[in-house]
Amino acid sequence: MDLATNITSSCRVRVLLVPVPPIKTSTFWKHVELVKKFSVVRLGDVTPDLQKGAGAMFSSQVFQEGQMHFQFTTTYTRDHAHLEDFQPHRRIFGVIGVMDCQEWKDKDLSEGYKHFVDTLHKYPTAIATRCFAFDPTETQPDDTKGLIMIPNVGNMSFYMSTMICDFASEILSQFSILANRIENLPSLESPLPRSYYITQQFEATNNNGVMPQPSVSTPGTPYNNHRQSQPPKPTQSSSSSLLKRASTPVGNIKPPPLNHHPQTPPLPQQQSTFSPKLPRTPMSPPLPSPQPTMTRSTSTHGQGESGKTKRRTPGRVKKLLADLYLLAGRLPDAVNHYSQAIELTKTTSDYLWLGSALEGLTCATLLLEYLHADVGHIVSRTQSAPGDIPGETPSSPTSEVPPSSLLGGPRSTLSEVMQRYASLIQYYSKVSTTSTVPMPSLIYAETAIKMSRFLLTVYANGGWSDKVLNLLIQGRLNGESSTDTVTGPQRFMSVDDIIKHKESGIPRHDIAEWVTKVWTARLDDLSLVDQINIMTHMSSVLNAIGYHRKSAWLMYESVNRMLPLLIQSRATLASSRDQTKKDHSKNDDGILQVLKRICEVYGLGERNVHDGGALGALQGQDDGSNKQRDVEDGVRGAVAKEQLRFGWPKLQIDILRQCIAIAEALPDYGAVLYYTTVLLKNLYQYISKDEQIRLATSIQRIVAMGKRVGQVESNVNYWGVNIVSNIEALLPIPRKAVYQHPIADSVAAAATTPAANGDPFIYNPFTQKRNEKPQVILVKDETCEFKVTLSNPFGFDLELQNVALSTTDVPFNAVPATATIPANGTLNLRLTGTPEETGTLTVRGCIIKIVGFAEQEFLIDYSQKMKEATKDSRGRYTKEEQPKNELIKLKRSGLNALQTSRKRETSDELKPIQFYELNVIDDQPLLKIKSTSLLHDAVMLYEGEMTHISIELENIGNIPVDFTSLSFVDSTTANPLPVNPELPMEEQYEIELYTKGMHVFSWEGSKDQMAQFVGKNIQLPPGGQWKIIVNVYGKRGCTGGTIQIDYGYLNRKEQSSSTSFYTRQLYLPVLVTVYQNLEPLNWDILYLRHSAPVPKNEIDSALQRISAIDLNKGNAFDQPIEDLLLITRHFDDENNRNDYCLVTLDVRNTWTVPFDVEFVIDNSDLENTDKKLTSVVTIQPGSTKRVTVPVKRLFLDVEECLKPVPSLEPNKQFVVSQGPKIPPEQERARLQMFWYRESLLKRIQATWRCCSTGRHGILNLRPSLRLTPMQLSILKKEDIEFIVEMKGNVKKATHRRFECKCNDFVTMEVSIHNRHGSYYYAKRKYSLHHFKHCNSRISILT
């Protein structure tokens, strides 16, 4: 088969090389190669025709520089027999038998020759035959006539070339006979295109030797004509002797008259006339049947058509003669005849022949130019002899090429050829307008291919040059070697290649345009083999110019057309024998390679898809040592390949389906498996559910079949899609959770960290938050749970027979589970397991066995998850990640993108896979709360009341507990309201006192009762019990709290070196209800006027009465107001003024039972240490009682009053006040107010008691006390006090009351007492000096 259709193929004489059996295949091919070396014969060397000499029509001596080009083929098909009369170069002109003498050692060689002669009838078109016997032994006689012995000694090539020249001479002499016959033809018909028939297509491919019937359903008339020119050849060849040839033509030329009467009756007659003459023509039997049917259709216009044919015949004859001259190497004559033919056909608008003549002319001119370049001395000759060239140019449609340019300008040759082809293809396309005979598609297609190949040769070799011409003549594309890199199967054309070829000046687009012209021919009319042939041509040309997609499409189409042939041949093979399978599997590689290439271009290359190891199974390299690496690569690859998704899904599906079909036809189970898995795994999104199920089941079927044949290994995984999407350790229940603590003092560490940061803010909202997520710590020998998220992207349910965690590093007892993932769904599965040793547990993923498939490990790359997690928390990518992920995508497009992505993957940019790691620690104790003293975990309290809760703990673990700590959280402190820094300091102090200063819970028996976090070392062996008592205080507004018990086992010997310890926690939530029972209000401080002093004994008795009041006796008390007031009237000896003031407040009982309220007033002073005064009052439900308490007036030192307001919060954020600056005096007054209030509250304490229930508590007076400046001035002793004292004959009645006689001089001494810290100026005129100290006294004499 002529695979290399070329622009110069019309100058080649086709010679068939046939083996003469018995001969070894290799030997035959060796000899074929030998013969092929002599494919070019110089006419000057050809033996001149002895009979006619130089006068012979095709004498070799006329144009000695000419060359004859032989094309030696080894296959023979009559597919294009109908075109042979139109284009003689298609015809097999000679047959050379190749005989191996070694096989005939003991037999007569003539037998073999006879055998060869007998087979010649199969090649009816051959006009010359030879039989070469190679490698003769000495003993074999060279006596067989017609058999040519080729000795393997001596100058063999000379001998061979002589033989070939001789052979050429015979062909040339036969050409003249042919030419004669052609000249005598009355009419020449156009060839008929091969029309649609299917029946014989397969025969055509299966047996090369038996020629197929060219056309069956062709119209009758042309067919007759076709036969007219045909008959000579069968007769010649069948006889294989030159003698008969002269006689045969006579009978053959006779039939033409029949054309004028193409009715049905003559046809049988014609048939009858022919059949005796051509008894051995193998094509005659099928003829009769179709003819009657066909003639009817064309009979109507048969007359006109035949007339036209007659008119056109002279031009056609000229064209055929020119073709023969071209074949004979007589280029000047060829050009001459061609130009004549062109003129003639033009006038008769016989476009088909015109086009063909132009084609021949182009070929001839190219050859001429080649000869000029080759043989320098011939120039003079050609200028004289081919006056044909100028003669030809006007006839050429372009008619602008001067003869000189043909020799000189290389560019013009190129453009001339292009223009000539452009016009001739135009002529071809016009054929159907002027003739009823349609344009043969094959010729049209081949013309387009010829041109595209011509252009490609120029393109690939960088412009027009002698070298290109040389290559064109040789019919090769590339000068250097046959393995051209551009068309290599795995590569795409790079930009560099394109630039390299750019200088040729031929845009790739032009080449592609010529290729696409092939489509305009109706390819469907051609036989399958021709279609495949043409498409392969197109594909290779397109591939060479870098149009890979087009090329791949054509490959796809041609493979599509091969499919029926494949199936057919398989079927015949299967029916015959299975033994030859091995040979075929070798040949199958070719088609599989083609499929691979197609897939690559469509983005389905091996690098771009995940196949789940099916490819590895194909190549059979899945041995155990690198399996580990393979698996990891698989995970990584799957992740990476997600980004490399490439191509057009719908087309990919088509391609893959076809690949599967082809692979099934072969059958290659490995390939079927590969393509099925690729289709299922990569494109499941685009495939319907039914087909997915079908594919999934077919995978199992294929594996089963493949195993039977032995092509597929059994232990391969087929699930490349990672169905495990996430694995996460679940936090255990709070009771079992383990917490890690550093061994170093945690408080100290916490205190230093903010300072170390250099951050002036205690809370900075802009600092990066640490990951607050509690880390899961596994405990040895305790069951832990993992949440595994499985997803099924397929359209069918996945039944998991066995799912278990896959872990390393620490022995882990994983508990397997079963599950079914619904179609297109995700499933959260809880998998459990028990770590059996301490250390770091690495969770690799899951081992999953899907029903019907092999067990497989699915890995999880934790680093990917982490990235996502950070992305989620921050809401966006960090700066480096973002461009990386997006820009690469669009950097290149099309096939370039495909190539670069592959490069990226190979450059190993991917990070190593990172698994999920967990810490496994030693055994931990376990406690439980056995019982509490609470009912329903709830406590009801009155405000200020204190109760106890007892908690009983039991160690239910295996190891003792040696450490516990209690910490408490209550609703008021758990989330305290942020203190508004704008508030006055006093109020902030109040709020802090409320949140921080009063604790709801405290641990009874601990050193620091009020501490909220207390640790203790204890000993609690397994099974032991322990009781804890916790105090609960009724704090206003508290609704509940939590008692947290941390415990652990710290004194392990082996853990002494570690830097952290672990505890577990127990929680006891407590509901607290606090009722407000008593409400103090309406504070006031009253000034006590001085009244008469009371004797000391009365005061003492009053004190006694007050202290005699016992709360335990009686149930209703009233305040002993009189007694209390009596006490205020107590005076010193020194006659100091009365120091008391009255503090009154109302207390309201808002509850439903009476309460006794006891006030304790601490009037102790620096000077006198009185006993505390107590006062009890019973308040009935709903009623309000006024309580009056005598309190000694206070005086605080200046320094004390100027102390800043304290704060209970150690880490208080300092905030610069934004309010207006307070004047210093005002500030001082406020501080004074604060401190006096504090000391007043210190002096007055109140407790309450419920007689009926026996409950008691503290009455918090603080919130209700608001001092006004007026009240303060009463409470506070004056800064400066005047003490008047009379001396002399004076009797002191009471304070500032004196009795003296009239007209008696007494001395009045006025002393001024300055309590204030600063200096005062006494404004007496003569006592203007400074007093440095308090209590200094001035005596003024009046």
Added chain:
Amino acid sequence: MSIYYFAIVGATDNPIYETDIIPSSRSSSLIDSSRHLNQFIVHAALDVVEEVQWGTQAMYLKSVDRFNEQYVSAFVTANNVKFMLLHDQKSEDSIKNFFNEVYEVYVKILMNPFYEKNSAITNPQFDNRVKLVARRFL
């Protein structure tokens, strides 16, 4: 009226959007049969687009390829997304207008912050707009 096949092809040869623009009179069954062929034609024409796009400054590349009686016109956007139109009548101006209009709609899609580049356009409004533009110009 003739049948058109319009596709937007992304950087990795993947169709971002494809639609058949058919007159309502024709039956849809006819389209189904020819659809895959259309896709093959358009995909193959990408080869030519990749060559031609570097030779011109215009975004509209006119008719770049032909297959039998069908032509492929192409339009390349700034970030190398290709609009491919398969048609059987030559009318450069209307196709140019069509491409320009579709480009405008496409740019609006691109401006959507939720649209991921090089992913399929599933917005039904885009579909409607394209069909509207097609009715107007083709």
